[in-house]
Amino acid sequence: MFSSETELEDRLARPSPALVADLAEGAGDLVVLGAGGKMGPSLCRLARRGLDAAGRTGDRVYAVSRWSDEKAAAALAADGVEPVPFDLLGDHDLRELPDATDVVFMVGAKFGTSAAPYLAWVVNAVLPAAVARRxxxxxxxxxxxxxxxxxVPVASGGCVEDDPTGPLGDYAMSCLGREQVFAHAAATRGTPVTVLRLNYAVDLRYGVLADVGQAVLAGTPIDVTTGHVNVVWQGYANEVALRSLRHAxxxxxxxxxxGPETAPVRRLAARFGERLGRPVTITGTEAPAALLNDATRCHALFGYPDVPLGTLVDWQADWLAAGLPTSGKPTKFAVRDGRF
Incomplete structure (x- = not known):
């Protein structure tokens, strides 16, 4: 399906007619905070193309990040996105950031936070307070x-939005703190807010499917203790993020x-084994509970993901078989004690 990262990025940034229609109802500039992460560049490209298709060519897309990767910033600029080099954790006045009608907040700290829990709290809960004021x-x-x-029990189908939260570990607790900080801004300043509880985005260079597929390709045993997962095509996740602004x-x-599926890790591994021509070694036994979300509300509002799980697995297998680049950043989806 894909022969290069350029082709993948082009597919990720393809706006649907529904996204274009939603964007046509809005006006003003968009600021994406944390735009240099795994999802940020593709979301910015998708927003720029969607705005152009909606006739909003004068509205700007600002991509805020430290931009240590100058090539990534230059590539976005070539696509009509305006990179804004800015260290959100530095001693800077956030008033220096561009004004905007819409903001997508993508900043987060996860890996390494078990050794430095203060980082999780500063990035995930303190910074949002400053952003909410700005x-x-x-x-x-x-x-x-x-x-x-x-x-939750695998048979439950996953948590829905009204279920009680129960974060485990500093990463999860600080992310709930982020939600509450933005809720405070909504309650006290009248800021319209959407909170997106994501499990797990896939773009072929990273994600749960890349983790499982790479393990199969390398002949590494697959531990199925965490035996069930949710995944979703990153292009869909980015589109929902942009469309959700109308519901803030x-x-x-x-x-x-x-995505809509509760995907068994054992079956994913077997499918990769078939596609990659590799034997699969399974260890462990599936635990009765897993981290699972029910996205029925999302699918009712925005439709089902345009790339189904079976296609994602096939794309991922082809990507790995071709030796195309991966991020080298595993999701650690199998972690069960909240320590990242």
Whole structure:
């Protein structure tokens, strides 16, 4: 399906007619905070193309990041996105950031936070307070995580948005803190907010499917103790993030964002073994509970993901077989004690 990262990026940034229609109803500039992460560049490209298709060619897309990777920033600029080099954790006045009607908050700290829990709290809960003050008059879509929920029985189908949270570990607790900080802004300043509880985005260079597929390709045993997962095509996740801005409210619009399947890791591994021509070694036994989200509300509002799980697995296998680049950053989806 893909022969290069360029082709993958082009597919990720393809706006649907529904996204274009939603964007046509809006006006004003968009600021993406944390745009240099795994999902940020493709979301910015998708937003730029969607705005252009909606006739909003004069509205700007600002991609805020430290931009240590100058090539990535230059590539975005070539696509009409405006990179803004800015260290959000530095001693800077956030008033220096561009004004905007809409904000997508993508900043987060996960890996390494078990050794430095203060980092999780500063990035995930303290920084959002400053952002909420700076953009009090904007609509904000803030990425969160399904880790704010507890592990639940696999047969339950996953947590829904109204279920009690039960974060385990500093990462998950600080992400719930982020949600509450933005909820405070909504309640006290009237800032319309959407919170997106994501489990787990896939773009072929990283994600649960890349983790499982790479293990199969390398002949590494697959531990199925965490035996079931949710995944979703990153292009769909980015589109929902942009479309969800229309639903932002002072009551905080909370949305589980993932695919419709509860995917068995054992079956994923077997499928990769077939596609990659490798034997699969399984260890462990599936635990009765896992981190799972029910995204029925999301699918009712925005439709099902345009790339189904079976296609994602096939794309991922072809990507790995071709030796195309991966991020080298595993998701650690099998972690069960909240320590990242």
């Amino acid at each position: 953009y009090a008059g904007a609509r904000i879509a803030a990425f969160s995580t399904g880790n704010v929920y507890p592990l 409210s002072t009551g905080v619009f909370t949305l589980n964002l993932t």
